[in-house]
Amino acid sequence: MGESKSDVLQGTLDLMVLKTLEAMGPLHGYGIARRIEQVSANGLSLNQGTIYPALLRLQQRRWIKAAWGTSETGRRAKFYSLSKIGQKQVTEETENWERIAATMARFLAPSN
Amino acid sequence: MDWMRTMISRCAALFRRRKLDDDLDAELSSHIELAVEDNLKRGMPEQEARTAALRAFGGVTQTRERYRVERGIPAVETLMRDTRYALRQLKRNPGFALTVIVTLALAVGANTAIFSIVNALMLKSLPYAHPERMGTIFQRTQGAESATGRNDIDGEQWELLRDNVPSLLAAVSSDGANGVNLQAGQNVQYVHAGRVSEHYFDVLGIRPGLGRSFSADEDRPSGPKAAILSYGLWHSTFRSDPNLVGQAIRLKGEPYTVIGVLPSDAVTPFNADLYTALKPSRKGEGAGTNFEAITRLRDGATWQQADAELNRAWASWEAWVAARNPGDRISFYSVPLQKGATAELRPKALSLMLAAGFILLIACANLAGLTLVRTARRTPEIATRLALGASQGQIQKQFWIENSLLAAVGGLAGVAVGLLTLRGLLSLLPEDYLPVASVPLDGRVLAFTLAASILSSLIFGMAPALTVRRIDLRSSMATRSVAGGHGLRLRQWLIAIEVALTVILLASSGLLIRTLVHLETLPPGFEPAGVVTAKASLDDARYHDPAAFRKLMDESVAAMQRIPGVESAAVGLNLPYERALNSPVSVRDGKEAGRESNADAIYVTPGYFNTLRIPLVAGRGFTASDTTTTQKVCVVNRAFAHKFFHGENPIGHTLNRGQTIVGMAGDVPLSPGLDNNAPLDSEATMYVPTTQVDAQLLTLVHMWFQPSWIVRTAAPVNGLTGQMQRALASADPALPFSGFYSMSDLQAKTLANQRIEVALLGAMAGLALLLSAVGIFSLVANLVAQRTREIGIRIALGSSIREAMFHIGAPGVRASALGLVAGQVLCLGVLRAMRSVLYGVGVYDAPTMLAAVTTLALVTLVATTLPVLRIARIDPASTLRDE
Numbered sequence: 001m002g003e004s005k006s007d008v009l010q011g012t013l014d015l016m017v018l019k020t021l022e023a024m025g026p027l028h029g030y031g032i033a034r035r036i037e038q039v040s041a042n043g044l045s046l047n048q049g050t051i052y053p054a055l056l057r058l059q060q061r062r063w064i065k066a067a068w069g070t071s072e073t074g075r076r077a078k079f080y081s082l083s084k085i086g087q088k089q090v091t092e093e094t095e096n097w098e099r100i101a102a103t104m105a106r107f108l109a110p111s112n
Numbered sequence: 113m114d115w116m117r118t119m120i121s122r123c124a125a126l127f128r129r130r131k132l133d134d135d136l137d138a139e140l141s142s143h144i145e146l147a148v149e150d151n152l153k154r155g156m157p158e159q160e161a162r163t164a165a166l167r168a169f170g171g172v173t174q175t176r177e178r179y180r181v182e183r184g185i186p187a188v189e190t191l192m193r194d195t196r197y198a199l200r201q202l203k204r205n206p207g208f209a210l211t212v213i214v215t216l217a218l219a220v221g222a223n224t225a226i227f228s229i230v231n232a233l234m235l236k237s238l239p240y241a242h243p244e245r246m247g248t249i250f251q252r253t254q255g256a257e258s259a260t261g262r263n264d265i266d267g268e269q270w271e272l273l274r275d276n277v278p279s280l281l282a283a284v285s286s287d288g289a290n291g292v293n294l295q296a297g298q299n300v301q302y303v304h305a306g307r308v309s310e311h312y313f314d315v316l317g318i319r320p321g322l323g324r325s326f327s328a329d330e331d332r333p334s335g336p337k338a339a340i341l342s343y344g345l346w347h348s349t350f351r352s353d354p355n356l357v358g359q360a361i362r363l364k365g366e367p368y369t370v371i372g373v374l375p376s377d378a379v380t381p382f383n384a385d386l387y388t389a390l391k392p393s394r395k396g397e398g399a400g401t402n403f404e405a406i407t408r409l410r411d412g413a414t415w416q417q418a419d420a421e422l423n424r425a426w427a428s429w430e431a432w433v434a435a436r437n438p439g440d441r442i443s444f445y446s447v448p449l450q451k452g453a454t455a456e457l458r459p460k461a462l463s464l465m466l467a468a469g470f471i472l473l474i475a476c477a478n479l480a481g482l483t484l485v486r487t488a489r490r491t492p493e494i495a496t497r498l499a500l501g502a503s504q505g506q507i508q509k510q511f512w513i514e515n516s517l518l519a520a521v522g523g524l525a526g527v528a529v530g531l532l533t534l535r536g537l538l539s540l541l542p543e544d545y546l547p548v549a550s551v552p553l554d555g556r557v558l559a560f561t562l563a564a565s566i567l568s569s570l571i572f573g574m575a576p577a578l579t580v581r582r583i584d585l586r587s588s589m590a591t592r593s594v595a596g597g598h599g600l601r602l603r604q605w606l607i608a609i610e611v612a613l614t615v616i617l618l619a620s621s622g623l624l625i626r627t628l629v630h631l632e633t634l635p636p637g638f639e640p641a642g643v644v645t646a647k648a649s650l651d652d653a654r655y656h657d658p659a660a661f662r663k664l665m666d667e668s669v670a671a672m673q674r675i676p677g678v679e680s681a682a683v684g685l686n687l688p689y690e691r692a693l694n695s696p697v698s699v700r701d702g703k704e705a706g707r708e709s710n711a712d713a714i715y716v717t718p719g720y721f722n723t724l725r726i727p728l729v730a731g732r733g734f735t736a737s738d739t740t741t742t743q744k745v746c747v748v749n750r751a752f753a754h755k756f757f758h759g760e761n762p763i764g765h766t767l768n769r770g771q772t773i774v775g776m777a778g779d780v781p782l783s784p785g786l787d788n789n790a791p792l793d794s795e796a797t798m799y800v801p802t803t804q805v806d807a808q809l810l811t812l813v814h815m816w817f818q819p820s821w822i823v824r825t826a827a828p829v830n831g832l833t834g835q836m837q838r839a840l841a842s843a844d845p846a847l848p849f850s851g852f853y854s855m856s857d858l859q860a861k862t863l864a865n866q867r868i869e870v871a872l873l874g875a876m877a878g879l880a881l882l883l884s885a886v887g888i889f890s891l892v893a894n895l896v897a898q899r900t901r902e903i904g905i906r907i908a909l910g911s912s913i914r915e916a917m918f919h920i921g922a923p924g925v926r927a928s929a930l931g932l933v934a935g936q937v938l939c940l941g942v943l944r945a946m947r948s949v950l951y952g953v954g955v956y957d958a959p960t961m962l963a964a965v966t967t968l969a970l971v972t973l974v975a976t977t978l979p980v981l982r983i984a985r986i987d988p989a990s991t992l993r994d995e
Binding site: 028029030031033034047048049050052053056057059060061062071073075076077078 | 114117118121122135136138139140142143145146147149150168169170171172174175178179182183
């Protein structure tokens with residue numbers, strides 16, 4: 001299901017969400033989306049809506065928790081935070097990603 | 113771990129979709145609002161801020177859809193939606209749903225009930241440890257008359273089996289439990305005792321809860337007398353006395369040491385109150401084949417080894433039989449105990465299963481017809497859905513979901529109906545009819561019911577599902593309703609099939625009814641009304657002496673005769689309808705000298721013939737002057753005279769034990785034990801006076817039979833049974849009666865099997881008839897409804913109402929007629945299987961067949977006429993105006 005573009009992004013997006021929550025603490029969906037946009041310096045043309053399926057997947061794996069709360073401007077919003085399992089997973093996933101990135105880098109390096 | 117957590121979360125989501133949907137909507141709108149707020153803060157005008165926020169988010173609806181797909185299990189959600197749709201469809205037509213469910217409930221219920229019995233008899237393991245290692249011994253006879261069957265064995269065979277067949281642990285027992293007198297304190301009761309050999313409980317795998325089993329010493333003819341009690345008797349009569357083992361109780365008139373008590377859950381083939389040692393030998397009882405053997409395969413041995421050892425051990429017996437019946441070859445083989453114990457009931461249970469299967473088929477044919485009509489009615493709806501883009505597959509799926517729902521509800525109702533039927537059925541069965549302790553509704557039965565429901569939904573769902581494929585969009589959308597020529601022909605075929613099956617069920621139950629009527633109306637040959645009988649056990653040490661026995665007879669009969677209102681009283685070892693002792697008889701003198709065969713032997717007091725009103729057709733009965741010292745005499749019946757003297761006058765001839773035939777009595781029906789398998793027949797019988805029975809025979813017969821005291825009164829006497837017990841007590845205060853029976857009680861007991869067969873098959877035939885009637889009725893009623901317009905036009909064009917009725921009713925009648933003919937052809941083959949259970953009626957019985965056909969024809973007529981009558985109310989003008 002879904003287009004191939006988002007499939008490639010799926011694992012990446014999950015890790016971005018995890019890293020965001022690790023760095024920022026509890027945050028609502030909009031905040032997470034903004035943060036990812038800012039960090040990537042708008043290098044990704046990502047619809048903000050795509051983070052919701054990612055949030056759902058992470059919740060289903062119990063890596064993150066969600067609870068309704070109030071934003072700094074006093075608006076009701078759902079806040080996400082890392083769970084215990086999630087905290088461990090961030091490290092693991094980061095290592096994973098670095099390994100893949102390093103491998104990819106070797107492939108992409110000019111072969112001289 | 114992750115995928116498991118995901119799966120759990122997805123499953124959980126199935127049950128709170130609405131809440132989760134609301135939650136998501138709230139979250140998404142809060143997201144947009146936060147974004148708008150942010151944009152405003154950055155100085156965008158209100159309108160632009162919102163547009164930008166929505167643009168950045170992407171499609172809200174797409175996000176929601178993707179979210180939902182990943183949240184739950186889409187396939188399940190679709191199924192739930194389709195199921196809800198199916199329920200709505202069914203609710204729109206509750207009559208249809210109800211008809212289907214009731215039909216299924218009845219058909220599945222009948223199948224469940226019958227299958228639970230089959231399951232308990234044939235599939236469920238016996239309630240013993242390692243039942244697959246338990247067996248019984250069958251004899252195979254090859255030669256002029258080939259046969260196989262379970263055979264009782266004699267003392268010599270037993271000793272050879274015990275000593276020379278090392279692969280088997282074997283034990284023998286008496287043939288069923290017998291009444292004995294148990295004295296506890298001042299109280300004497302009539303209890304049921306089984307006689308079993310050493311190792312009997314070892315073969316069954318039962319270890320006494322208290323004490324031990326019989327030892328080899330206790331099983332020897334002159335060994336110590338010992339008894340093992342059932343838990344029930346120990347609990348009720350001996351108040352669970354823990355010190356009872358080792359103590360003596362007074363049983364059969366002498367002291368027996370209690371050596372053990374069985375555990376509360378122990379089940380034996382006897383289910384007796386207590387057990388004594390069989391003490392088998394080659395003499396007395398053991399001189400004839402009176403023992404029933406059971407075996408258990410020893411560890412490490414195989415059945416092949418056991419059979420080989422068995423045939424070696426019994427080689428001399430085989431040779432002896434072969435010598436007596438030249439050309440015959442006999443051999444023995446082990447049969448699993450379950451199969452051996454249920455051999456007689458098996459064919460009956462299977463034929464009932466077949467009948468129940470017919471019911472299910474008939475029900476399915478009906479339901480297929482109903483769903484066909486429903487599909488035809490829904491053609492416009494289906495065509496619309498197809499036109500709107502639904503695929504064939506989706507429409508098919510919808511149909512199967514509706515059918516499965518109906519099958520599931522019908523199946524559940526079927527389990528309930530089955531449970532109730534089964535309970536009713538078991539209460540109908542006589543005690544100890546089934547050789548199993550209980551008939552449970554276990555997993556196997558439920559699996560069977562499930563399979564039956566699924567199968568039926570497949571069968572009845574197939575026809576409409578196939579017709580949906582043929583729906584032509586253009587013509588279906590155009591016409592208002594579809595008559596469906598093809599559908600009609602299919603429905604006619606279905607009706608024909610169910611009528612044919614109904615013919616078989618009606619004819620076979622008709623044959624069983626004729627059998628029962630024949631047996632119940634056999635000329636009794638005596639006067640059953642006005643007689644009360646009661647049994648007492650003389651398997652008692654005090655009556656081994658013929659003098660004591662004669663004294664008891666004289667005094668008790670005299671005391672009963674003194675009861676006011678009693679016309680006459682007597683004692684006989686057996687009564688009409690009962691099974692009697694088979695005894696070898698030969699003729700000593702005259703033309704037939706040396707003629708040898710078996711006859712029933714019954715001892716009676718002089719008043720026996722008079723009290724039962726059995727006519728003496730020649731010679732005299734017994735009198736008080738036939739004593740121990742006078743000439744030995746006997747009275748034979750007509751069947752005896754026929755068998756031994758070719759119907760010539762038997763009086764004056766002498767038999768092998770020196771008895772002279774002094775009289776000839778009329779025949780009475782007995783439960784035959786000789787060569788006839790009919791449940792009731794008049795067998796060759798010789799009556800001997802109680803005064804002339806020798807001591808050895810007296811002891812032997814009282815182990816097997818309990819004599820009956822018979823009293824005839826002209827009018828009902830108040831408190832007769834109490835007075836009879838007191839009269840007996842005046843002769844022997846320690847002799848209880850087992851109960852009091854009228855002659856019709858005894859007849860009913862003997863014919864219980866036949867009654868059950870009639871009740872079961874009759875009920876199923878009735879059900880089949882009802883289902884067929886419903887099928888024909890709905891076919892014709894539907895034709896009337898579908899063709900109202902056509903009928904209107906016909907009438908408008910000058911057809912008479914009568915003609916219109918014939919025109920519409922004809923398909924139903926034609927289908928039924930075809931079924932009737934086909935059913936009779938099928939009967940030719942099927943009914944042959946019933947030969948062994950029919951008495952007094954042939955397999956192809958014209959009156960039965962005629963009755964079955966007439967019944968069905970009448971039912972067809974009624975089922976066709978009722979809906980056709982509606983035609984008379986059709987007003988051609990208004991029908992045509994409707995167009």
